[in-house]
Amino acid sequence: MRxxxxxxxxxxxxxxxxxxxIDRMNATARRLGVALRPHLKTGKSVEVARAMTEGWSxxxxxxxxxxxxxxxxxxxxxxxxxxxxxxxxxxxxARLTQAGAQLTLILDSVxxxxxxxxxxxxxxxxxxxxxxxxxDGHRAGxxxxxxxxxxxxxxxxxxGAELAGVMTHGGGSYNSTSADGIAAHAEMxxxxxxxxxxxxxxxxxxxxxxxxxxxxxxLFARDLAGVTELRVGVxxxxxxxxxxxxxCAPEDxxxxxxxxxxxxxxxxxxxxxxxxxxxxxxxxxxxxQVLDQGYGLVRDAEGGSLDDLVVVAANQEHxxxxxxxxxxxDVARFPVGTLLRVLPNHACAxxxxxxxxxxxxGSDEITGTWPRFGGWS
Amino acid sequence: MRxxxxxxxxxxxxxxxxxxxIDRMNATARRLGVALRPHLKTGKSVEVARAMTEGWSxxxxxxxxxxxxxxxxxxxxxxxxxxxxxxxxxxxxARLTQAGAQLTLILDSVxxxxxxxxxxxxxxxxxxxxxxxxxDGHRAGxxxxxxxxxxxxxxxxxxGAELAGVMTHGGGSYNSTSADGIAAHAEMxxxxxxxxxxxxxxxxxxxxxxxxxxxxxxLFARDLAGVTELRVGVxxxxxxxxxxxxxCAPEDxxxxxxxxxxxxxxxxxxxxxxxxxxxxxxxxxxxxQVLDQGYGLVRDAEGGSLDDLVVVAANQEHxxxxxxxxxxxDVARFPVGTLLRVLPNHACAxxxxxxxxxxxxGSDEITGTWPRFGGWS
Numbered sequence: 038m039r040x041x042x043x044x045x046x047x048x049x050x051x052x053x054x055x056x057x058x059i060d061r062m063n064a065t066a067r068r069l070g071v072a073l074r075p076h077l078k079t080g081k082s083v084e085v086a087r088a089m090t091e092g093w094s095x096x097x098x099x100x101x102x103x104x105x106x107x108x109x110x111x112x113x114x115x116x117x118x119x120x121x122x123x124x125x126x127x128x129x130x131a132r133l134t135q136a137g138a139q140l141t142l143i144l145d146s147v148x149x150x151x152x153x154x155x156x157x158x159x160x161x162x163x164x165x166x167x168x169x170x171x172x173d174g175h176r177a178g179x180x181x182x183x184x185x186x187x188x189x190x191x192x193x194x195x196x197g198a199e200l201a202g203v204m205t206h207g208g209g210s211y212n213s214t215s216a217d218g219i220a221a222h223a224e225m226x227x228x229x230x231x232x233x234x235x236x237x238x239x240x241x242x243x244x245x246x247x248x249x250x251x252x253x254x255x256l257f258a259r260d261l262a263g264v265t266e267l268r269v270g271v272x273x274x275x276x277x278x279x280x281x282x283x284x285c286a287p288e289d290x291x292x293x294x295x296x297x298x299x300x301x302x303x304x305x306x307x308x309x310x311x312x313x314x315x316x317x318x319x320x321x322x323x324x325x326q327v328l329d330q331g332y333g334l335v336r337d338a339e340g341g342s343l344d345d346l347v348v349v350a351a352n353q354e355h356x357x358x359x360x361x362x363x364x365x366x367d368v369a370r371f372p373v374g375t376l377l378r379v380l381p382n383h384a385c386a387x388x389x390x391x392x393x394x395x396x397x398x399g400s401d402e403i404t405g406t407w408p409r410f411g412g413w414s
Numbered sequence: 415m416r417x418x419x420x421x422x423x424x425x426x427x428x429x430x431x432x433x434x435x436i437d438r439m440n441a442t443a444r445r446l447g448v449a450l451r452p453h454l455k456t457g458k459s460v461e462v463a464r465a466m467t468e469g470w471s472x473x474x475x476x477x478x479x480x481x482x483x484x485x486x487x488x489x490x491x492x493x494x495x496x497x498x499x500x501x502x503x504x505x506x507x508a509r510l511t512q513a514g515a516q517l518t519l520i521l522d523s524v525x526x527x528x529x530x531x532x533x534x535x536x537x538x539x540x541x542x543x544x545x546x547x548x549x550d551g552h553r554a555g556x557x558x559x560x561x562x563x564x565x566x567x568x569x570x571x572x573x574g575a576e577l578a579g580v581m582t583h584g585g586g587s588y589n590s591t592s593a594d595g596i597a598a599h600a601e602m603x604x605x606x607x608x609x610x611x612x613x614x615x616x617x618x619x620x621x622x623x624x625x626x627x628x629x630x631x632x633l634f635a636r637d638l639a640g641v642t643e644l645r646v647g648v649x650x651x652x653x654x655x656x657x658x659x660x661x662c663a664p665e666d667x668x669x670x671x672x673x674x675x676x677x678x679x680x681x682x683x684x685x686x687x688x689x690x691x692x693x694x695x696x697x698x699x700x701x702x703q704v705l706d707q708g709y710g711l712v713r714d715a716e717g718g719s720l721d722d723l724v725v726v727a728a729n730q731e732h733x734x735x736x737x738x739x740x741x742x743x744d745v746a747r748f749p750v751g752t753l754l755r756v757l758p759n760h761a762c763a764x765x766x767x768x769x770x771x772x773x774x775x776g777s778d779e780i781t782g783t784w785p786r787f788g789g790w791s
Contacts, residue, residue, distance in 0.1 A: 044479070044502050044791035078730060100692075100731045102421070120731045121676035123688050124751050125421050145677050148750040169677075176732055177677045177686045208729065299498035300522050300546075300554045309554045311500050315477075316790075319696035319763060352585065353455060353762055354477045354497045355553055373525040374501050385730055386696060389767075392789045412769045413693075414421035 040338055040376065040401040045297040046316035048391035049378060050085075050407070051340065053399045054291035055273060059088055062255065062272045069261045074098050074117060074248065076270030079385045082394065083111040084407040089273055098268045102129045103412045109138045117141045117248070119204065119268065121169060121177055124152045129414060131162040141201055145169040145178045147186070150193035157197030165201040166194055167246060168237075172229030173209035173222065181229035184236040191242040202246025203237065205230045206268070210253040214327075216283065223258035226251070231263035253284050274384035277334055281326035287334060292388060293378040295338065295395070296356065298371050306366035307349075308358040312379055314351040318386035330382055332356065338376035339401055348379055417715055417753065417778040422674040423693035425768035426755060427462075427784070428717065430776045431668035432650060436465055439632065439649045446638045451475050451494060451625065453647030456762045459771065460488040461784040466650055475645045479506045480789045486515045494518045494625070496581065496645065498546060498554055501529045506791065508539040518578055522546040522555045524563070527570035534574030542578040543571055544623060545614075549606030550599065552586035558606035561613040568619040579623025580614070582607045583645070587630040591704075593660065600635035603628070608640035630661050651761035654711055658703035664711060669765060670755040672715065672772070673733065675748050683743035684726075685735040689756055691728040695763035707759055709733060715753035716778055725756055 040049065066073045075089035078100035086108055090097060096115040099105050105116050114137065118130070122142040133140045142164055144150055150166070157163045168190050171178030179186050194200045207226030213219045226249050237244040249261070250268035252275075261267070274292045275285040296312035314332065323330040331347035335358050344366075350357040358377070360366050371377075381387035388394075389411060396405040417426065443450045452466040455477035463485055467474060473492040476482050482493050491514065495507070499519040510517045519541055521527055527543070534540045545567055548555030556563050571577045584603030590596040603626050614621040626638070627645035638644070651669045652662040673689035691709065700707040708724035712735050721743075727734040735754070737743050748754075758764035765771075766788060773782040 041502075044506060045500055046790060120688060121686065123422055123674035123676050125418075125674060129421060146750055149676070152751065171679075176729065176734065177679070297500035297502060299500050300526070302548075302554070309498060311497060314697075314763065315766060315788075319698070320691075321696070321698075352553065357553065373523055374529065386691065389692060390788075411692075411767075413423060 038403045040295055040397070040403065043395060043403070045295050045376070046312040047295045047395050048388060048393065049293050049295050050394035050396050051291045051399065052396050052404070054289060055088065058272050058275055058289060058291060062269060063092060065256055066267050069258060071261050071264050072096070072266045074266045074268050076119070076268050077104055077108055079270045079273055079388065080409065081388070081411065082407050082409045083107070085273060086111065086113065096266070098270070101413045102126055103410065103414060105133055105138065105140060107410055109133060109136070115139045117167070119143055121145060122149060122153060124156070127153065127156045130164060131160055134162055134164060141165045141167060143167045143169045143204055147189045147193050150190045150198070154193055154197030163197060163199050165199045167202050167204040167248060168233070170203050170205040170230050170233045172205040172226045173207050175207070175209035178205060179233070181233045182236065184240065187233060187236050188240040191237055191240065200242055200244070202244045202248065203230050203233045204248035207249065207251045207254045210251050211278065211282065213253065213282065216257055219253045219257035219282070220259055223254035226254050227258065227261055227264055234263070252279060253282055256284055271384055274388070276384040277330045277380055277382045278322040278326070281323050281328055287380060290380045292384055293336065293340060293380050294333070294387065296377050296379060298373055298375040298377065300373065301368040303368050306359055306364070306368065308368055308371050310356040310358055310377060311354060312356045313354045315353050316390055317348060317351055317356065317379060317381065318383065318390050320383040320386040322382040331361070333379035333381055336378045336380060338378055340378050415780045417672055417774070417780065420772060420780070422672050422753070423689040424672045424772050425765060425770065426670050426672050427771035427773050428668045428776065429773050429781070431666060432465065435649050435652055435666060435668060439646060440469060442633055443644050446635060448638050448641050449473070449643045451643045451645050453496070453645050454481055454485055456647045456650055456765065457786065458765070458788065459784050459786045460484070462650060463488065463490070473643070475647070478790045479503055479510070480787065480791060482510055482515065482517060484787055486510060486513070492516045494544070496520055498522060499526060499530060501533070504530065504533045507541060508537055511539055511541065518542045518544060520544045520546045520581055524566045524570050527567045527575070531570055531574030540574060540576050542576045544579050544581040544625060545610070547580050547582040547607050547610045549582040549603045550584050550586035552584070555582060556610065558610045559613070561617065564610060564613050565617045568614055568617065577619055577621070579621045579625065580607050580610045581625035584626065584628045584631045587628050588655065588659065590630065590659065593634055596630045596634040596659070597636055600631035603631050604635065604638055604641055611640070629656060630659055633661055648761055651765070653761040654707045654757055654759045655699040655703070658700050658705055664757060667757045669761055670713065670717060670757050671710070671764065673754050673756060675750055675752040675754065677750065678745040680745050683736055683741070683745065685745055685748050687733045687735055687754060688731060689733045690731045692730050693767055694725065694728055694733065694756060694758065695760065695767050697760040697763035699759040710756035710758055713755045713757060715755055717755050
């Protein structure tokens, strides 16, 4: 079966590109001397997870307990659920633990620590926990030098849970615009996590795990002294946001949405295609970058370069393709029925709109279909 | 079971509000003297579809052939697939037709008409087709007075398919900002479709169906002379974009995302919640409106009004809630574990991120769980 034999829109995964991206991150982690704990939220696919974990201990990161369920069923045992725990998820977490998973939670407040510890006392399930550190003012976490809060959380956990260490996510690196800027961000991420761990150890708490990571900081970090593991995810596919940061080239992007030309507005220089925001997502992550890619960069069906065509607008099941500069386009070059491939702004968001990957390997022949899942509970 | 008993994030549907919204649109269509052909792309749920079609002929509109499959299996027979047909979907359309569906396609070019007709000659399946009309320069369609193209499409269809009429979608009405503006848009939509039908009839073609619709134009139209059916969808739930247009009030919005407070950044006046863009969608449809609702307007768990809190930023599984005006917020009022409900910018986009509706009926008691589906083929 070939790409010309399937209905559009469809999510296409180039496995050769995915493997090259994985090889690059694996080599980076080995050079830096840290273990990889891949984040599986981008792929949400057992086959993608297998490719990402190969050669490592099998430790993984997830963004939902649904991912924990699915990947545990597929054989992953050591699972970090890297979103601050809400108490309505504790029973679900305990079920996984009692089934044999080593599920670690995160939190960043005494109140949350007390809730997890109280649950442990009531149920007898002592859940391991990492304290989230705010290394870059980006989102959640305890300030790295807020030793009093770190100690208070550790003490609260001791009474019914288990402190496993600290973690941080240098998500602010997505706003850096140079290799040096990202490298500086990586050092801020590393230093914040390590300092927090030192505060905990100085207060007498064991802190075996020091977990950091984001795809840009991992690839540009110069040293990860004191860090025990790296959490990274989007590198598996890469996307236009990463390309805009200089972390990859558009040619490295392993996923794209196959779409058909279904009409033209010749006077406006527009093609209408059957991939709207339902297939592409509403993500506009390149809007604030130097090169705004609209709702995605348009390639030919095999992924080859075209003119500078982007999806300039999207309705639910319609995309409007035009030149980025708004210039004239000879729409007759793209007759109704022409297949195109749209590279995503944000691979996690675009892939989430689809139930499966159509896998190719550098050609237009489909070598497999890999299911993916969504949802939370 | 109550809302406090489920894991977050979760999509909550208030059935009482949904029924009131449906009653309003039904009354509007009856007043205007046209048949309703509800668009089922917002709900993607058999239960929602049943509520929308009750009292009408059972005719429906869909945005994917997957919706056609699911709703045909649930008993809908007369189905309009309202996205320009790509030839790679014709075999799927024919399978539905041969199974007993009356599936109507749309297209707006001679090339597409020739493809559908050629398919009909090869397979013996003569598919009914509406010609799409561009009544407002919004997206796709033949210009209403391009009689030559209309005639050429009709002639191409005669040789292997069946011309069923014309359709248009006044999607540009989403940019109108007053009742008079939307009413004028409704008249443009009506007049364009009716003129196109008259051109076809003058050229000797039967044109039984004249189909128009969008939720704003339907609700503000003053007269629909010459129109045979109204296609509307988002009215079933309404959303903040519709509220921003004055089409509904925020209190009419029937869906919201239940979420938990998982942390605070007290100095920044921010709550961190466990609904990010995966649960809310990346839709920022109110960004260009007078009142920018961020990634959604925040209510208490039962949907009651709070301060002017919105989701100001969203990562995959994290939302950041703050005051719209950036002013100080006493985060202690919202302890870790507090449940909130986020009203969506765009109901179609937010609902699409979930696999089911948790149904309530004006209280916090869950009276049912309605599955929803996604995908294309």
